[in-house]
Amino acid sequence: MLRAVVKGVGHYLPERIVPNAEFEKSLDTSDEWIRSRSGIERRHFAAEGETTSMLATKAAQAALANAGMTGADVDAIILATSTADFTFPSAATMVQNALGMTKGFAYDVQAVCAGFVYALANANALIVSGQARRVLVIGAETFSRIMDWTDRSTCVLFGDGAGALLLEAEDHAGTSDDPGILSTDLNSDGRYRDLLYVDGGISTGTSGVLRMQGREVFRHAVEKLAETAHAALAKASLGHEDVDWVVPHQANIRIIQSTAKKLGLEMDKVVVTVQDHGNTSAASIPLALSVGVERGQIKPGDLVVTEAIGGGLAWGSVVLRW
Known part of the structure; x- marks a missing residue:
């Protein structure tokens, strides 16, 4: 069967680094x-x-x-973001143009912090259905543009950045030993919209700023992240004992630790970058994947679980073999 196999990974962080101490001034x-x-x-x-x-x-x-390829080798781009440059066109088409890619197609996916997981699931579906052979999956955000700088409970948590994976179709046996994406699990529940949202948009004529009920988001996050990771592993006929690395959405170290505990995994199997990047929303998982490879943590053949939750509420997970 066709598998969507990782061929390249990379990330980018803006030059300006903002330490916590900078917020003490205001x-x-x-x-x-x-x-x-x-x-x-x-x-x-x-x-x-x-x-x-x-x-x-x-x-x-x-x-x-990292993959030894160029934009001309890519069939499709899926960009996960909640902070696109404009209402339209999609930021993905701007990336397409910047890469010199004149064929294929590009589009954005908006599922807030779960966006990259949703984008990976989209890319996997394109590849296994034969609609695309090589798909560039990107998560990128500039959340610093939608912060309320008077709200200390939110503005200190977020950062900007981007990460990307290049996936390519390969024929494999169809077992859990295959490289590539083995399973996905996506969920949303609009009843919880008011827990995490931006109070602007077309209806208000403003870009708005982020609003969050942190305690409630925390409670839902730990429960739902563990559930979706277990569901995705079960779909791949795997268990927590098979996992080499969890690469979670990097929102809060306490959420990461609590979720790992619920999954029955020690923290030495979790890639953690939240201390250096803050919450970069849809960019956080691809950033952490790229840094994990750069550090020498994630290696070929490793079983990786990614999971994320964001506004919507929207949440999900992907199981893949590197």
């Missing part, structure tokens, strides 16, 4: 307060004029270079 907060509640020590903010599509393009170029 908010009633401290480095210790932020670290103890989130695990975050620093994050990156995009420069003035540096857009989401620019970040996405640089991450895509890094993934293509």
